[in-house]
Amino acid sequence: NAGVMQNPRHLVRRRGQEARLRCSxxxxxxxxxxxxxxxxxxxxxxxxxxxENIIDESGMPKERFSAxxxxxxxxILRIQQVVRGDSAAYFCASSRRAGGxxxxxxxxxxxxxxxx
Amino acid sequence: TQLLEQSPQFLSIQEGENLTVYCNSSSVxxxxxxxxxxxxxxxxxxxxxxxxxxxxxxxxxxxxxxxARKDSSLHITAAQPGDTGLYLCAGARGTNAGxxxxxxxxxxxxxx
Numbered sequence: 221n222a223g224v225m226q227n228p229r230h231l232v233r234r235r236g237q238e239a240r241l242r243c244s245x246x247x248x249x250x251x252x253x254x255x256x257x258x259x260x261x262x263x264x265x266x267x268x269x270x271x272e273n274i275i276d277e278s279g280m281p282k283e284r285f286s287a288x289x290x291x292x293x294x295x296i297l298r299i300q301q302v303v304r305g306d307s308a309a310y311f312c313a314s315s316r317r318a319g320g321x322x323x324x325x326x327x328x329x330x331x332x333x334x335x336x
Numbered sequence: 337t338q339l340l341e342q343s344p345q346f347l348s349i350q351e352g353e354n355l356t357v358y359c360n361s362s363s364v365x366x367x368x369x370x371x372x373x374x375x376x377x378x379x380x381x382x383x384x385x386x387x388x389x390x391x392x393x394x395x396x397x398x399x400x401x402x403x404a405r406k407d408s409s410l411h412i413t414a415a416q417p418g419d420t421g422l423y424l425c426a427g428a429r430g431t432n433a434g435x436x437x438x439x440x441x442x443x444x445x446x447x448x
Contacts, residue, residue, distance in 0.1 A: 224378075255438070262342075262424055262438035263379070276435055311378050324369070325436060327378035 224314050224328035225294075232334045233302045241297040241331045245314030252295045253313045253325060254287060263311060269295060302335045309333075339363055340427055342439035350447050352414055357442040359425035360407040366429055368408050369436070370399055373422040382410075415446045 225244040233239050245252050250271050255263035265279040269289040280287065284302075289295040299306055309332050313325035341360045349355055359368070367386045371379035383392050385401035385408060392399045396419075398411040412419055422443050426436040 226378075253436075260422075260441075260443065262340075262440040263426075265435050265437065268435055278435070313378075324381060324384060326381065327371075329376075329378045332376075 224312060224326055226310075226312050226328035226331050228331060229329060230332050230334070232336065234336050235303055236301050239299040239302050239306070239333055239335075241299075241310050241312075241333070243295040243297070243312030243314075243328060245295070245312075246326055249314035249316050249326075251315045251317065251323075252289050253315075254295075254297050255311045255313065257309045257311060257330075266297075299333075302333075304335045307333055307335045339437045340425055340439035342423075342425060342442050344442060345440065346443050346445075348445040348447065349415055351416055353446075354411070354413050355415055355444070356409055356411045357423055357444070358407065358409050359439055361427065362406065363427070363429065364405050365427035366405070367427070368401055368405070369426045369428075370408070370410055371424040371426065373424060373441070379424055412444075415444075417446045417448050420444055420446050 224246055227242050252269045254266040256266055257263045267280045267287045268276040272291050284300045286298045309330045311327050311330045313327045315323040315325045317323040339361055343358045369384050370382045372382055373379040383399045388403045388405045390401045396413045400409050422441045424438055424441045426438045428436050
């Protein structure tokens with residue numbers, strides 16, 4: 221199965237701890253996107269990365285959140301000093317090229333973050 | 337500001353009925369995708385429409401992109417319990433390649 225992989229699938233953190241979410245894109249895909257989803261809502265764009273570059277982080281909160289996509293290894297979404305409002309499902313998607321009309325984003329199964 | 341409005345938000349029907357869900361916007365999109373998401377899983381792509389007026393069929397599902405590329409509809413014929421799920425539309429604009437805007441979805445329940 222060469223789909224988008226995310227781990228962990230479920231993550232529980234206490235307020236003030238750090239959360240690290242990992243995403244391995246599909247083979248051959250060099251574009252990664254992170255989205256956040258609250259219950260019974262659609263996905264909200266957070267950040268778009270290519271290898272070693274952040275292309276668009278307009279949906280990312282200015283504090284506590286960061287993302288990277290290193291030359292080797294998975295993309296990481298990092299949330300420092302988590303608060304209860306960070307509890308959500310975080311989805312990663314990947315594409316071969318830039319999205320929009322030129323390519324398709326394929327989604328991973330998500331990481332469900334619960335902050336106690 | 338919600339760029340993509342989906343309606344209805346919730347829909348519960350009996351097996352065998354037909355239904356249509358809508359995705360509307362005041363913005364023009366270069367492409368629009370429909371996804372289906374089951375509880376605890378990520379969205380799965382159903383179709384991408386690109387051309388205004390385009391109609392695509394996927395078995396019992398018919399997708400239409402509006403002539404002005406601002407809206408879309410998904411019609412399901414003879415719904416089955418297996419169609420139950422959250423249907424999401426997502427649009428991309430040429431000036432913002434890579435960033436998709438999602439609607440809040442339509443939660444469909446098909447009762448046997």
